Amino acid sequence: MDDDLDDVLRAVGPRLRALRRRRGVTQADLAATTGISESTLSRLESGRRRPNLELLLPLARAHGVPLDELIGAPPTGDPRVHIRPIRRFGRTFLPLTRRAGGLQAYKMIIPGGPGPADPELQTHEGFEWLYVLNGRLRLLLGDQDLVLTPGEVAEFDTHVPHWMGAADDDPAELLILFGQQGERTHVRARTR
Structure with missing residues (x-):
């Protein structure tokens, strides 16, 4: 000991x-x-x-x-999931999946407040699906300027220039499914 x-x-x-x-x-x-x-x-x-x-x-x-x-305490056998937040670009990402490759799920929190006057749109490998949980999200996607509210969804190829931020002073909370290699979500059951 x-x-x-x-x-x-x-x-x-x-x-x-x-x-x-x-x-x-x-x-x-x-x-x-x-x-x-x-x-x-x-x-x-x-x-x-x-x-x-x-x-x-x-x-x-x-x-x-x-x-x-x-x-560096060893794990104690606690069965609860302890998510370690990742902070990047002033945003908080909570990883909800732990496997390598394939679709990755995150809860993302974007702080409220005025965003940049002229946001810089980014492109990268992958495909993204997002669902607004709380707040209002401003999404610039190509030449579109959208405001999404709770319950709304967007999906896009991340090769399309894009930027997202809170649409007002309140934070925006999102659920994001991201496929680094361009994997997409597959909807297998739909109501009519």
Whole structure:
């Protein structure tokens, strides 16, 4: 048991360093945020200082991660699904599928507020299907400028130039099915 604990504690320093660097934060910035001295942070990251709760709790708060992530806690057998949000381009993506390849499902949250005055339309590989759960979504698709409301759906080839953002000050929440290789959803049953 002591060997396991030592292994876990030895891995904390490199994990802290990698997390700080991935976020683009300096030790000086982190020291100012947490109140932990730069020398202590340096010793923690290099493994010359043994981590304790007094040091790890402010670091977890500053990095916005659970303490479990800092220490690399092993899974406890909890059967609930713990979705880790992905934040990109000011948006939050919650992955709902975990398999490689094929269609991927996400819940996407786009913050409200004024979008760019002249949004830059993007193209990329794939095919996208989206369903508006909450809020109002502005979708620029080719030469179309659409506002979708809860319950509305859009699907498009992502080779068509597109951009999406909240249509007003409230966030927009979407369910997205995305096929990286151009896979499409298949509707097999329809009501008449």
